[in-house]
Amino acid sequence: MxxxxxxxxxxxxxxxxxxxxxxxxxxxxxxxxxxxxxxxxxxxxxxxxxxxxxxxxxxxxxxxxxxxxxxxxxxxxxQPSRGLPHAEELRQRLTSHGVQADLDDLDARDVLAVYFDPFRTVLHGNRIFRRTVPGLAEADNNFSLWMFSPAARDCIDNWESEIPYTVAILRGTLGRYRDHPRARSLFRKLRATPEFPRLWDTTPMQVAYECRRLAPINLHAPWTNQPRSLSLAIGEYGESPDVLIAYGVFDTLAIAC
CATH class of the missing domain: 1.10.260.40 (lambda repressor-like DNA-binding domains)
Structure with a gap:
């Protein structure tokens, strides 16, 4: 055989x-x-x-x-590959919906918040999100690419267990939008990283969908140099079907114990 x-x-x-x-x-x-x-x-x-x-x-x-x-x-x-508006168009939609006021309010309550498209290109994020992911701009403001950067490896304590989950999410996303030029561009950039090809090639049927995430992310918070556990809730943004929103709450005690 x-x-x-x-x-x-x-x-x-x-x-x-x-x-x-x-x-x-x-x-x-x-x-x-x-x-x-x-x-x-x-x-x-x-x-x-x-x-x-x-x-x-x-x-x-x-x-x-x-x-x-x-x-x-x-x-x-x-099914046929899906289409997706450009990231800048999605950003403008969110701006017109006044999301900045909500982001500022969540900042004041120590809640991380970020809007992103299905490829995990960041559309809008509050200050807590931005300081939690240093070096995001160097990764094309794309969280998937950032996860395979040295900055992510330095920042995330459980990075080795996080990247298989990232690959599993990407498998579902890239499959859904497989003919989209942005999907193909992202895939080429990911394959140019040291770790992504090994994981992609050796986990062919491991696939996950973002809204079912349960485990927290363990971080070295750059602004405090203290370990923190970040629990994320991810869902669709009701005003636009092409946008996801993630809320994150930190729990220092979860790691300190």
Missing amino acids: QEAPILDGMPDFHDTLEFLRLRDRRSRADVATAARISTSHLDKIVGNRITPGRNSFDKLTHAFDLDLDQRQHLQELW
Whole structure:
């Protein structure tokens, strides 16, 4: 049986199907039988890169052992790639909605707050956010790129456990927007970093979606030189479907104990 391929490129529906089959050491005939479709149909889907209809897609999805995030990822790869406005357009929308007053209020309450697009390009952030992520401008104001920078490695105590989670989030995001020029540009820049290619290539089906985050981030706060634990809540910004907002609350005792 052929070895499962390394999925080192942008997420792709057909490549992922073939990876899942070879990962499980199954023949196409076996997968087709489990999915209750013909082997010739599966050959056309994978070999000729034909997009299956909804009925065949649902059957194929259930032919593999996938968790909820993996099922969502495969469905998004099956669907057409999504579009996304430019970051500057999203920034202007937020400015017109008056988000700066909310950011200033959260600053006064010691709450980190940041608005970002699905690629984690920062659109607006309060002062607490900016001082928590030193060197963000050198990473194109993109939090995903910043996570693979020396600044992030110095700042985040549990960096080694955070970057696999970052890669898992990126897999879902890049899959959803895989044909977008900004997605492809971000992927090229990430592959030029020392750590991203190793993690991307060795965790082919580890995918996560941002709003389900539970674990805190452990930081060396640059402005106090004290360890702090940052708990994040991430959700969609109601006024714009292309914007996410994250709120962060610090808890020093969580690390001190």
